[in-house]
Amino acid sequence: MVSFVIVSHSRLLAESVADFTKIMADQVTVIPAGGLEDGSFGTSYQLISDAIEKAYTEDGVLVLMDMGSAVMTAEMVLESMADRKVKMVDCPLVEGAVAGTIDAAGGLSVETIYRNLTDSGYVNKF
């Protein structure tokens, strides 16, 4: 089953997004990597790297990020693990986490979930 890592500048935000996915996809592994080691705002190379290790499965890991340094730092972590099945997804953080974990719980492949999240996986809100 595909796992997820939630990267945010905020520890609480990353944890809450991960927590929120439990409502509909309790069985999916979602590891938060928010804030810096001391809990302050920022993005940590080490925390992201550790979260991916923790979430890792050969079925694949999808990394969802908020903005700016979260994207750039995740990108650098992924460059250091080029041989592993990890992909960053360009999608809204909350909607993407919910939709993606429901897909994962349904047994969809990492490629399909990635495509759903980036192409047409969610509809406009109104």
Next chain:
Amino acid sequence: MNKENIILAIDKMTDAMESQKEFLTELDIVIGDGDHGINMARGFGEIKKKRDLLTVMDAADIIKNVGMILVATVGGASGPLYGTAFMKAGTFLKGKEELSFQDFLEAFQSAIEGVMARGKAVEGEKTMLDAMLPAKRAMEKEWQLTGDVKKSVEAGLAAAKEGVEYTKTIIATKGRASYLGERSIGHQDPGATSFTFLLEAIASQM
């Protein structure tokens, strides 16, 4: 520039980031998330702690490792951006013990390319590139014209400072400041500013 100059330039960068910590943070509070000075001081503080380990490396590895420390410890956008810049420069200089000014210019070019790729940014978006690119052009021009290192570096510094002034006049289209749109006009970019301090540190060793 030899290895000793590089170590001394990095020491100067560390001092500058420490002494300018509040100034850079104040700039960032206005148009960003208010952590630039704190982040840069933290990153260079970690470099200072690892100074003994760095001094036994060769020139290129020192520069590359400075980049890796920044990526690991800065905690904001300047971590991956400056980190990539130093790592690219270090990789470019691999095997060189004594750096000519031409080597420096080429390493700087590769650092800039790294920043542009990492940040997916170009000139004129109110970022550190608005100081980096004019500095590089001015140094190259002066170097071709006079072949004088001091004059070239001075021209580069002057252009970087002008670049910082230019960032006051434009709208941010990258990073957190881009959410402010037109309200970002009138404020200088913290990244362009910190780059100018780093270039000053390098210039002192040329």
